[in-house]
Each structure stands twice: as C-alpha cells, then as structure tokens.
Amino acid sequence: MSSVTLQNVVKRFHRFTAVHEVNLEIPDGAFVTLLGPSGCGKTTNLRMIAGLLDPTEGEILIGGKRVNDVPIHKRNLGIVFQNYALFPHKTVAENVAFGLKYRDVPKAEIAGRVQKALDLVQLPDVGTRYPKALSGGQQQRIALARAIVIEPDVLLLDEPLSALDANLREDMRVELKRIQEQIGVTTVFVTHDQSEALAMSDRIVVMSAGRIEQVGTPEEVYNTPASEFVASFLGASNILPARITGQDADTVHLEDPLFGAVPVPAAKAPALAGASRAKLVLRAEKLQIVAAGAPTPGMIAAPAFVETVDYQGQTVRYFVRVGNTQMQAINMIDERPYAQGEAVQAAFRPKDCAALPES
Amino acid sequence: MGWQLIRGYALLVYVFMFLPVAVVVLLSFNASQFGSFPITGFSFRWFIELAQNDAILRAFRTSMVLGLLTALISTTLGVLASLALVRYRVPGENVISTLLIAPILVPEVVLAVALLLFLNFLGINKSFALLLFGHVLFTLPFVILVVQARLIAIRRDVEEAAMSLGASPVQTFFQITLPLMLPAVLAGALFAFTISFDDITGTLFWKPGGVETVPTQIFAMLRNSISPEINALGTVMIAMTVGLPLLGAAIARTISRKSGV
Ligand SMILES: Nc1ncnc2c1ncn2[C@@H]1O[C@H](COP(=O)(O)OP(=O)(O)O)[C@@H](O)[C@H]1O
Numbered sequence: 001m002s003s004v005t006l007q008n009v010v011k012r013f014h015r016f017t018a019v020h021e022v023n024l025e026i027p028d029g030a031f032v033t034l035l036g037p038s039g040c041g042k043t044t045n046l047r048m049i050a051g052l053l054d055p056t057e058g059e060i061l062i063g064g065k066r067v068n069d070v071p072i073h074k075r076n077l078g079i080v081f082q083n084y085a086l087f088p089h090k091t092v093a094e095n096v097a098f099g100l101k102y103r104d105v106p107k108a109e110i111a112g113r114v115q116k117a118l119d120l121v122q123l124p125d126v127g128t129r130y131p132k133a134l135s136g137g138q139q140q141r142i143a144l145a146r147a148i149v150i151e152p153d154v155l156l157l158d159e160p161l162s163a164l165d166a167n168l169r170e171d172m173r174v175e176l177k178r179i180q181e182q183i184g185v186t187t188v189f190v191t192h193d194q195s196e197a198l199a200m201s202d203r204i205v206v207m208s209a210g211r212i213e214q215v216g217t218p219e220e221v222y223n224t225p226a227s228e229f230v231a232s233f234l235g236a237s238n239i240l241p242a243r244i245t246g247q248d249a250d251t252v253h254l255e256d257p258l259f260g261a262v263p264v265p266a267a268k269a270p271a272l273a274g275a276s277r278a279k280l281v282l283r284a285e286k287l288q289i290v291a292a293g294a295p296t297p298g299m300i301a302a303p304a305f306v307e308t309v310d311y312q313g314q315t316v317r318y319f320v321r322v323g324n325t326q327m328q329a330i331n332m333i334d335e336r337p338y339a340q341g342e343a344v345q346a347a348f349r350p351k352d353c354a355a356l357p358e359s
Numbered sequence: 360m361g362w363q364l365i366r367g368y369a370l371l372v373y374v375f376m377f378l379p380v381a382v383v384v385l386l387s388f389n390a391s392q393f394g395s396f397p398i399t400g401f402s403f404r405w406f407i408e409l410a411q412n413d414a415i416l417r418a419f420r421t422s423m424v425l426g427l428l429t430a431l432i433s434t435t436l437g438v439l440a441s442l443a444l445v446r447y448r449v450p451g452e453n454v455i456s457t458l459l460i461a462p463i464l465v466p467e468v469v470l471a472v473a474l475l476l477f478l479n480f481l482g483i484n485k486s487f488a489l490l491l492f493g494h495v496l497f498t499l500p501f502v503i504l505v506v507q508a509r510l511i512a513i514r515r516d517v518e519e520a521a522m523s524l525g526a527s528p529v530q531t532f533f534q535i536t537l538p539l540m541l542p543a544v545l546a547g548a549l550f551a552f553t554i555s556f557d558d559i560t561g562t563l564f565w566k567p568g569g570v571e572t573v574p575t576q577i578f579a580m581l582r583n584s585i586s587p588e589i590n591a592l593g594t595v596m597i598a599m600t601v602g603l604p605l606l607g608a609a610i611a612r613t614i615s616r617k618s619g620v
C-alpha cells in the first residue's frame with residue numbers, strides 16, 4: 001500500500017487540455033473518489049496514475065517514488081475497468097491467477113491465493129467457469145478479485161459500477177467498500193454518480209473541466225461546497241445572490257432580497273473576508289415548504305407559490321416561486337403533498353445555509 | 360406463382376454452376392479409358408495412376424511448398440501489419456491500408472504483368488522466390504482484412520488489464536491478443552493457402568521454366584489431351600480447396616466455443 005501524489009500534472013491531447021495543473025495527495029490506505037461530470041478528465045487522471053497515459057507535464061509519485069518513467073506492468077497496481085475486461089479465453093481461476101504468474105509466487109501457493117480472492121468477493125465456486133457464463137455483477141466481482149489478488153500498492157477503479165443495473169449497483173457499492181476496508185488498499189475510484197461518491201469515499205475530489213474544484217470529506221463537499229459548481233453538482237441547490245452586511249467571529253450576516261437577513265455560520269462561509277457580495281447556497285432538502293400562515297419557529301420564511309409537484313413516493317420535489325425566483329425543495333411527505341398553485345411558505349434554518357464568494 | 364419462377368430460376372443457376380463440378384467428380388471414378396460418359400464402372404484406377412505420375416507429383420509438391428510458404432509469410436506479415444494499423448498510430452495509416460488492400464482490386468493479369476515488368480526492369484530473373492513473392496503479394500490483403508476485423512473487435516482494455524497485472528507488452532501479445540485473434544489468424548492462413556494453391560494467372564506469368572504447380576500442370580496436360588487423370592486431379596483439388604476451409608472453420612468454431620470469445 002502506498003500514497004499517490006500528483007504534482008502540477010497537465011495532460012494535453014494535441015491542442016486540447018484535458019487536465020490542468022492538478023495537485024493531489026492521496027494518503028496511504030484512503031478511499032478517494034474522483035467525481036465530476038462526463039468529460040471532466042477523471043479517466044485521464046486515473047490512466048496517468050496507472051501508466052496508461054503519459055502526463056504532458058508534472059510528476060506522479062506512488063509511495064513517494066516518481067513513477068513517470070515506470071511502465072504500467074512494473075507499477076504493481078490493480079485496475080478494475082468499467083466493462084470488466086476479463087480475459088474471455090481463460091477460466092475465472094486463470095483470470096484471477098494471471099497476475100500471480102508475474103510475481104514469483106510459488107506454484108503451490110497460487111491456487112490457495114486465487115481461492116482466497118474468490119472467497120473475498122463471495123464467489124467461491126466459479127473458478128472453472130468461463131467469464132461469459134457469469135452475470136455482469138459476477139464478472140465485476142471477478143475483475144475485482146483479479147485486481148486485488150496481486151496485493152497491489154494502489155487499486156484503481158474507473159466507473160466500475162456503471163454497467164450494472166440499479167439494484168445490483170447499490171449492493172456492489174456496499175460490497176466494494178467492505179472489501180476495500182478489509183484489505184486496506186489505497187483506492188482511487190472514478191464516478192460521475194454523486195451518491196456513489198458520498199456513500200463510499202473517505203475523500204471526494206470534485207472535478208470540472210479538467211480542474212479540481214474541491215477536495216474534502218463527503219460532509220465537507222456536501223455541506224460546505226467551495227464553488228457554485230460543487231453546490232449544484234452534488235444534489236440540487238438553490239443559489240441566491242446576497243449582500244454582506246457584516247461579519248463577526250462566528251457569523252456572516254447576509255442580506256437577501258427574498259428572505260431578508262440571513263446569519264450564516266462562519267464555518268460554512270469561508271473565503272469571504274473583505275467581500276461585499278456573496279452567494280447564498282441552500283440545499284433543496286433544507287428548504288421546507290409549509291402551509292401559508294403556519295408558524296415557522298427558528299426559520300426564515302417567505303411566501304411562495306407551488307409551481308410544479310414531482311411526486312416521488314416518500315419524498316416530493318417542489319418547484320416554488322418566491323418573488324420572481326424559482327426555488328427547488330425536496331421534502332418528506334407529511335400527510336399529503338401540497339398541490340400545484342397552492343400558496344405556501346418557503347422556509348429554512350439559517351444554520352443550514354452556506355455562502356460562497358461571488359465569482 | 361412469382362416465387363415459384365424465382366425458385367426455379369435459382370435452381371437452374373445452381374445446376375449450371377455445380378453440374379460441371381459434379382461431372383468431374385463423377386467421371387474421376389469412371390473405369391472407362393476415356394474421360395467421358397458413359398460410365399462403365401466404379402474404380403480408383405485414375406487416382407492410382409495419378410499417384411504414379413511423376414510430373415503431377417512434382418507439381419503437387421511444388422504447390423504444397425508454395426502454398427505453405429505463402430500462408431506462413433502472408434499470415435506473419437498480415438498479423439504484423441494489422442497490429443500496426445489497428446493498435447498504433449502510424450503516419451499515413453490510410454494510405455498504407457489502401458496500398459496493402461490494393462492487390463485485390465487490381466485485376467490479377469495486370470498485377471502479374473506489372474510485377475514481371477518491374478523485375479525485368481531491375482534485371483532480376485524469374486525464380487521460385489519471385490513466384491512466392493507474387494503469391495504473398497496477392498494473398499496478403501485477404502489475411503489483413505480478416506485479421507484486422509478481428510483485432511478491432513478485441514477490446515483494448517483486456518490488453519491493458521493484462522499489462523496492469525504485470526505482463527509486458529510482448530507477454531500480453533502472446534498471452535492475450537494472439538489467442539483471441541487465433542481464429543482469424545487461422546482463417547487468414549487458410550485463405551492464403553487455398554488462394555495460392557489454385558492460382559493460375561499470376562503463376563503462369565511468374566513461374567520459372569520447368570517449375571509447374573498443380574493448376575499449371577493441369578493446364579499443360581489439357582493442351583495434349585483430356586486424360587481421365589485430370590478428372591481425378593480435379594477431384595483432389597476440389598477436396599482440398601473446399602475441405603480445408605471447412606475444416607478450418609470447424610476448428611475455429613471449436614476454439615471459440617470452448618473459450619466463449
Ligand atoms: N485520447 C484522447 N484524445 C483526445 N482527447 C481525449 C482523449 N482522451 C480523452 N480526451 C478528452 O479529454 C477530456 C477528458 O476525458 P476523460 O478523462 O475521459 O473524461 P471523464 O472520464 O471525466 O469522462 C474529454 O473531453 C475527452 O474528449
């Protein structure tokens with residue numbers, strides 16, 4: 001197991017820059033997710049760590065050693081590909097044993113280690129089968145077994161769950177996390193799915209257009225987004241322009257045209273020193289729709305109209321109009337959802353807000 | 360009614376195409392002195408005479424050696440060319456690709472004369488090596504077309520997975536890429552062999568004096584008389600050129616069924 005470090009890494013394809021000056025430190029044993037929309041450079045980053053692409057500029061270190069000139073087959077990495085990439089002409093056991101052949105593992109030991117890896121992914125009995133005789137989810141587990149049986153320094157996974165159907169994906173998510181914790185391998189996971197990232201990661205690296213937008217724990221990136229992009233990419237957010245009326249040790253006082261004064265906790269409003277304007281960020285789940293005229297203790301409320309009701313069973317998503325601004329609210333359903341056209345109040349607790357500098 | 364007509368017509372076309380072949384096969388087992396009807400009895404006599412005819416045996420050996428060498432060289436070159444064209448960025452990729460395929464598009468006579476003139480111009484004499492070179496030239500496109508199609512279908516990430524597990528690029532080729540494209544490689548080799556084995560046009564132009572392949576030998580024999588031996592030889596040729604590809608396809612199918620490619 002090893003840490004992974006990217007220093008000023010740039011990747012250009014001809015004139016197009018896919019990755020801009022990325023600096024990233026992935027600690028030993030951590031589960032780090034690269035999260036971002038399609039085309040933002042996640043795979044490019046991962047392939048540079050793997051040695052499948054050469055960085056145009058910058059250094060890549062694995063376990064503190066520069067690996068820019070080390071070819072992929074000497075890097076001791078486990079890679080799990082989106083489409084499994086199992087060897088179709090080899091049995092499952094041969095697939096899993098493949099990496100051991102190149103590692104001076106005594107012949108007698110190979111079968112045992114293969115079996116242990118198959119046990120770990122909970123498919124102990126499929127060794128003699130060919131990959132095509134397995135379901136997608138099983139193939140993905142075998143791909144994982146093949147990658148970890150070699151005890152890699154780093155495990156790299158590129159959207160490994162995206163080819164699975166929804167139910168299976170959630171099971172595999174839990175499974176993958178369990179296995180990673182059990183073997184403690186440094187893991188770099190690539191996904192465009194925010195719920196995967198939030199559920200599995202020790203740290204999330206949010207990327208956009210080849211740049212890192214924010215690095216933090218799931219709570220940090222979710223509750224204290226560092227940019228408007230992060231706020232809107234991780235779940236639905238309402239972003240309102242606001243004026244800064246004052247700052248003290250633990251509160252930043254904002255003034256918003258719709259809701260009036262909003263005191264935001266300073267911890268959730270970093271990087272605002274000296275600014276006069278800011279953006280107020282309020283997650284859709286934190287915006288409560290309450291009946292018109294009902295008391296809203298401890299909350300800031302404004303009158304609103306329900307424009308659209310998107311019923312989702314346990315929860316409901318409202319689009320409401322507050323003044324001339326449309327806002328989104330995702331609420332648990334109490335008795336019945338509010339109806340379209342109903343006059344309501346939109347309310348929130350100031351401590352649920354975050355503030356961003358106006359860019 | 361319309362369909363009946365089309366069906367009848369199609370049947371006639373098949374009869375027209377295959378009747379002569381059937382006649383040759385039938386007559387090769389005819390005991391009669393003359394290579395024609397009526398059939399007087401069933402016999403292997405002409406096959407036995409064939410096996411004792413030195414000229415034909417020599418031609419057969421020449422054809423086998425030529426075919427096998429052509430298959431070997433064409434397949435090796437074809438696999439390498441396909442790898443370069445599919446797996447690597449080669450400058451002028453499209454031009455090279457077109458040039459390699461071109462020999463199929465040019466009429467064989469033109470190709471034959473052109474190569475001959477070119478070698479005359481260089482002052483090189485006809486030889487077995489030249490004949491082999493010619494055969495490689497016009498069997499190569501078939502190998503490339505078959506192997507390339509297969510190689511495109513082999514996912515790059517399978518090779519990348521092998522390398523990530525510690526296999527060097529060369530080990531990856533022999534462990535992963537080659538086994539996965541083996542059916543296509545075998546098919547290409549068979550194509551090359553059969554095309555070389557029954558080629559006559561190019562061979563007539565390129566062969567040095569005194570060297571005969573089976574087709575040119577038949578051609579020479581026909582000029583004298585129609586011997587029943589020719590029917591027997593024809594049957595052997597049919598068995599080889601039809602049987603070999605069928606056998607090859609069967610082998611390829613077994614390989615790929617076993618591994619589930
Ligand atoms: N080999 C390549 N040649 C040219 N452009 C590429 C190549 N690989 C990726 N790109 C471009 O780089 C950008 C980032 O790609 P990628 O890392 O695959 O994105 P992601 O994995 O985040 O979806 C994309 O715009 C993509 O089109």
Ligand SMILES: [Mg+2]
Pocket residue numbers: 039042043044
């Ligand atoms: Mg990608």
